[in-house]
Amino acid sequence: MNKRQALIAAALAGICAATAVNAAEHDAPASGSKEKCYGIAKAGQNDCASSDGAHSCAGQAQADNLPTEWTYVAKGTCQQAGGSVKPIKAGKATKPATQS
Secondary structure, eight states: HHHHHHHHHHHHHHHHHHHHHHHHHHSHHHHHTTTEEEEEOTOOOSSSOOTSSSOOOOOOOOOOOOOOOOOEEEETTTTTTTSSOOOOOGGGGOOOOOOO
């Protein structure tokens, strides 16, 4: 391997390592000052996988406030924001009251 190939290989290895570290940090549990809050994430702004397995990545929530999508919030603020610290199964979501 010549010097140019070695340099390119080292650069690519560094990029891959940095990406892996960022992914591991993002998917790691929140520190003691944060908690997962379900049902408050805006479309495209969820922090990671949905609780029902619909997707496995951040930023893939299809609509606002889905009960299976979550985002990290400061500990103790989830319920104040209208969310739940426990995942809600998609089939168990409450329906809005209908007007008669």
